[in-house]
Amino acid sequence: MTRHSLLEGWQSYRREVVPAAASDAQVEECRLAFYAGAHAMLFRIIAALKAGEATGVREMRDLDDELHAFAQDMDARHGMGRA
Secondary structure: OOOOOHHHHHHHHHHHOOOOOOOHHHHHHHHHHHHHHHHHHHHHHHHHHHOOHHHHHHHHHHHHHHHHHHHHHHHHHHOOOOO
């Protein structure tokens, strides 16, 4: 199994999503948002795991539902979702 780091995720996001003509400031703001999102997700997962199995499973399903809904919205609005 290949181990994917956040850095690899950021690099992929940078290549595939951030416009090539983006300024250094725009790239840095996107990088900040990417890592802030990863941080928020990590702490939500940790809280779910600490809450017990039933609550944790429900939280994971809620996260999955929310991410799928976001991807569907992006696809509908911009043709860029991966639902």
